[in-house]
Amino acid sequence: MSLGNRINEIWKESMRHKGLIGLALPGLLFVLVFSYMPMFGVIVAFKDFNFADGFWGSPWVGFKNFEFFFKSDAAWQVTRNTIGLNLSFIALSTVVSISFALMLMELTRRSVKVFQTTLFFPYFLSWVVVSYVTYALLNPQMGVMNGLLERIGMEPINWYLESKYWPFILCLAYLWKNVGYSTLIIYTGLLGIDKSYYEAAAIDGATRWQQIIRISIPLIAPLIILVTLLQVGRIFYSDFGMFYFLTADSGALYETTDVIDTYVFRALRVSGDIGMASAVGLYQSIVGFVLVVSVNWVVRKINRDNAIF
């Protein structure tokens, strides 16, 4: 088919559905403005940006912004923290949500509903509100944790100045907020398993435990793999609110809590180093994109139906 014919074809199809295109247009415009236009803006990573000259007018500086970042200690620190903490979150939430979902399966629907509400409740609080909760626990003078420590005769800890405790605190906070959601997804998957498998196994004398190992786990494995891989694909991104609000952006904690997103934010808004902020942002976007695409490739290899695209 020649190019002219093709254009003609597209034109005809568009005219036939011009009503639909009209419906979609405002939405498509929003995507264009807020998602695609910034993509061209990544050139600021190669510029010495200033607001007066804008995207086009600011002078080029080549790879200087990247050089500055990758030669600093921060590059390794934020990359390590981002990947390390995210991997811990993924591992923890996978194990916990699978075991919780399996346990919920043993209960009646009514009691599941009650627990679902309580487990799910923290998911609906914003990280700002959660930071009040952690503050109530960790406040050095009046906080609950230090009260407990004193009662058992230990020294109180100045939580917001001691970075070594924070990987654990962040893991706990992450679990606290998200476990209800991830459990729910696995639980829904388990509900979808055909009951007759279990009945047949019970007749053959399989114990509950054997049923879990031989039936439940293998049958939800694709779902678990999919959920995990989706998280792995996002491993270069982190939940900004959690890292910024819970730690109160305390400089003493950066060593273990500073991640790419918080680093970019500070470079942009606090130190005003727009060039470097955008260079780090581009580093994140590109590595993130490569990760998602390779994860999808892996999923495709395992099971075509589970691939995201």
Next chain:
Amino acid sequence: MNTRQSVWSRRVIILWFTVFSIFCIVPFVYVISISLSEETDIAMYGYSLIPKSFTLNAYEYLLQSPKQLITGYTVSILVTAIGTLLSLLLTAKLSYALSRRDFRGSNKMSFYVFFTMLFSGGLVPWYILIKKYLMIDDSYLALILPYVIMPWHVLLMKGFLSDIPLALVESAKIDGAGEWKIFYRIILPLSKPALATVGLFIAFVYWNDWWLAMLFIDNQNLIPLQYMLYRIMNNIQFLSTSMQSANISIDVTQMPNETARMAIAIMAAGPILFVFPFFQKYFIKGLTVGAVKG
């Protein structure tokens, strides 16, 4: 034997989940309890799970000079209401076009929309675009427009809408109805549950957002509740660790006391907590549909 064993394992599991549920709720109960305590008790004994003496002082204190709080609520409510309506309408329209199987362009359009979930220009170009080129910073528009179309919501909505049989659309077309008429007269009324679910997700995003305010709002009269909450917390940290003194630009004398701060947190979280039990099933439905189809 087998049944007795399962009764016991069930009891153990129920016990475990009860303990865990308490673990989920208790930290938040502390916040409530602090907000209901006497300031002097807290200074003396620290925070406690049950108030030493019950009082509504903190809430009264807040309501005596409620200007800041009223501003926060007004901005949050306005942004949530307008944002949700606008976003829901445009998301529904877009998702409907994408969900129509007889529309051959829908595949390419879907790719165009969902590609943005995989790759983005990053924070900085987006920030510069909104601040310098769209020039909507420090206005309601900055708090609403960036979230109008979120690919995740489009995906969710599309999942719901593709269940509507195409035959319905075709018969309406034979009767002479145009696409817009079909959308408003047939599709929208048919997809009320979908609109409720997705609308709830969108409202949740707007209500809980502090990010846009943190980036774009300097005007004191445009500060939404969540961001106000953050600024108050920022002050406490400033005092308790006496760090980052250079970054603080808020008047310290206006700082509410310990119990009032927690009372503000409760009031900010309040609407969500109130709505949550009623809409939980919609949330769960939406999340599971999204998980399966996404």
